[in-house]
Amino acid sequence: MRKLLFFLLFINVFSLTAQDHCASDKENLREQHSDSEFDEGIQLLNALSAEFEFDQSSASVRDGFKEVTIPVVVHVLYREEENNISYEQIQSQIDVLNRDFNAENGDLDKIPEVFRALATSAQIRFRLADKDQYGNFTKGVTRTLTTVENIGTENLYHQSTRGGRDPWPQVHYMNVWVCELEGNTLGFAILPGSKMSERDGIVMSPRAFGTLGTAKEPYNLGRTFVHEVGHYLGLRHLWGSDDESCSSTDYISDTPTQLKENFGCKPFPTYSCLGQPNGDMFMNYMDYGNDSCMYLFTQRQVDLMHLVMKTNRSALFHSEGFTGIVAERNLSELKIYPNPSEGIFHVEFGEQTPSKIELVNMLGDVVYSYSPTSKIELINVPELPPGIYSLITPSQINQIVIR
Ligand SMILES: [Zn+2]
Incomplete structure (x- = not known):
């Protein structure tokens, strides 16, 4: 559509309309x-x-x-x-x-x-x-x-x-x-x-x-x-x-x-x-x-x-942000809380308790490995340096931020 006034002189940035649907x-x-x-x-x-x-x-x-x-x-x-x-x-x-x-x-x-x-x-x-x-x-x-x-x-x-x-x-x-x-x-x-x-x-x-x-x-x-x-x-x-x-x-x-x-x-x-x-x-x-x-x-x-x-x-x-590999391996989202944490957090596996859980740092090194015995586990690794870690089981994956 045609525009006659190309540049608006001024709009009050902070004015709120009654129905502020899209901001x-x-x-x-x-x-x-x-x-x-x-x-x-x-x-x-x-x-x-x-x-x-x-x-x-x-x-x-x-x-x-x-x-x-x-x-x-x-x-x-x-x-x-x-x-x-x-x-x-x-x-x-x-x-x-x-x-x-x-x-x-x-x-x-x-x-x-x-x-x-x-x-x-x-x-x-x-x-x-x-x-x-x-x-x-x-x-x-x-x-x-x-x-x-x-x-x-x-x-x-x-x-x-x-x-x-x-x-x-x-x-x-x-x-x-x-x-x-x-x-x-x-x-x-x-x-x-x-x-x-x-x-x-x-x-x-x-x-x-x-x-x-x-x-x-x-x-x-x-x-x-x-x-x-x-x-x-x-x-x-x-x-x-x-x-x-x-x-x-x-x-x-x-x-x-x-x-x-x-x-x-x-x-x-x-x-x-x-x-x-x-x-x-x-x-x-x-x-x-x-x-x-x-x-x-x-x-x-x-x-x-x-x-x-x-x-x-x-x-x-x-972008290399999508490869299709996670979908191919059918990995589901692992539930972690709280996240971020100080290195003490719960992991919830859902229906099946996996044989193994691994915590991997940003360099790809496994820094913690554990065989869970229940569907919810408390992981206690406050000694790990702050950073983003991947938590992986044979069928699930997620990331946790340790502060
Ligand atoms: Zn809009």
Whole structure:
């Protein structure tokens, strides 16, 4: 859509809307204000996007795009056990992401006829990482007990020393923190400017992540995360900036101009700006509808994501964070608590007590080995130096941080 005012004069960074559904605009502005290099990188991203908007020939980006698999690490930060979400809930979200990004969702036929031909696959796949930056096998999930309330909003989620969890190298992994967010916020993503933020990644509330467990209606079908991954790959809200005018842009020429966000499930057609014969594309993932009423990315949105993948997120093409080996060996996630610990922690094996458990340091050395006799064991190794260790049984794996 066309934008008349290319640069907003000012937005109050800390203003809260009544329904602060996605905090991406607010959090990116906050980051732009605190980091001038990140701010410059966002200006460059805006310039790239504006050029893309008027250059229809860049559709060829799509034609030359080779399917990519992005390794994902999910950092669960919890104050209460309820928010220590299950591996199954995390996997349910990854499944939705793959389905929706590849136009394999069964509700494509609910797209109004006039928009249907625009829906397309992004040819981007996501898998939980199975190798960390040190080369250790992993299930792609870290779990951290924290005492910080609303840690996602407090902007401490990405710092291990302040109750959060340090990201894995952001050039090679899509980092996701699932943690408490204040008020009505469901999530946010840091935009892929040409200078990566130290906060780069996506932050999600447990109530809008996955399709099981803590996920709550109407955000329990995984679409909020699809929306946030759209931001992570450079997409903006359909209405452009939050100035409630029909002149701001999302840099996408095949989405109608839209005044502001649509909540819930709107009837088709719903109009907000003059000159848009079909009204708003409220069923697009980059609006704010209920999970059950969002079904598509358009061709130009996919083109822009491909352009961003090839520019500001190109290192993801070369990540070694997913090998397929853990899935092949059918290793499941080992339950460890507390994590991080001082070297004294419980390990829970589930149904079967394994013959052996090994603790492996970052150099690949086995530093502790033990034959468990019960389904829950207390491991007592306070003498080990602080660091990240892998805990491995013949059928399970996880990582523990020793402080
Ligand atoms: Zn958003």
